[in-house]
Amino acid sequence: MSLKDRKYQWPHLKLAMLLVLVTLTAAGCGNKPAAQGPAPVGVKAMQVIQKDTPITYEYVGQVVAKNEVKIMAKVAGNIVAKMVNGGETVHKGQPLFQIDDKQYKSAILADQAALAQSEAAYNNARMDAERYQQLVAQDAVAQQTADTADATAKQDAAAVEANRAKLQQAQEDLQDTLIVSPVDGRIDVNDLSAGNYAVAGSTVLATVSSVDPVWVQFSMSENDYLKFMQTGNGTLPSSFKDNLKLTLSDGSTYPLTGKVEQIDRGINQNTGTITLKAVFSNPQKLLLPGMFARVVSEGEVRKGALLIPQRAVQQMLGKNFVTVVAEGDKAESRAVKLGPKVGDLWIVEDGLAPTDRVVVEGLTKLQPGAALKVTMIGLDDLKNPAQQ
Incomplete structure (x- = not known):
């Protein structure tokens, strides 16, 4: 073949090769596989549990x-002694605090003297009244004089009772300077220390429970x-x-x-x-x-109660939902009515059947109708997640 013939055939050869390439490309496009849907979502599911269940x-x-008693001082004064440490166990009648009692001892001495003085006055008035009553019987004095003497005696008798009550109060105040526990229990650690001043009926010295x-x-x-x-x-x-x-x-x-x-x-x-x-x-x-x-x-x-794990339940707008593995291993959201809790389980009163399977793991991004790749687990697997 001459050089001239070769130059003439070369463009035709290039055209033929291009046509073959286009044909092969078209054929390849025609055999392209169809697009596939999203891969199934891997989840773990449990069969609904049915058994007789005691309600807890x-x-x-x-x-x-x-008994929790706030101990307050009945009398005022400085705390001069503390007989217990905060947090200790104490018994009824056990001494806890001592308030300075010097003024209360002095008050007793003063009240004893006042009582003795009033008793002497009363005895004198009583004898005067008796003598005047005898003189009235002899017409030696007027009845009015005897009545006045009798009234004076009664006033002095009342003064005796008042001073006796005052002395008794002073004695009780002296007793109240020693503060004891009113109950068996434990004293708190916020009790006052010696040196503090206690106001009667106001200062809380300690609390005993x-x-x-x-x-x-x-x-x-x-x-x-x-x-x-x-x-x-x-x-x-x-x-x-x-x-x-x-x-x-x-x-x-x-x-x-x-x-x-x-x-x-x-x-x-x-x-x-x-x-x-x-x-x-x-x-x-x-x-x-x-x-x-x-x-x-x-x-x-509850006879034949239906139970599901608490983790299977999702709440939305005040309602409870679970995801059920429906026919064809498709995700189905279902509203349920829950009863009491039993440990880590819920009793389901409505919305599920004993044959249902509920998803317990993998709920986060699950959509209704999604294809599922289901792994069935039991209650023991939930209790021992490391063994799954």
């Missing part, structure tokens, strides 16, 4: 001393109160009233049970609750005033 009622309570037994004060809703009263035919049922348990702030269970001892006279208008006080023995002095604890009571048994 829990209320937030606070430990309160049965009884420690055994103690009250635990708690409040229940009006609805719970009505339910219990109806169950007990007008009174709290003994199953609730006489067998209360305590869960302390560290999660431990107090070893002794208590019972309701006081119920408030009415419903608090601000909170809609009624206040109760339960008494608990406290021999080890473990419970201290001001401690918080949960008051726990066992109630009735």
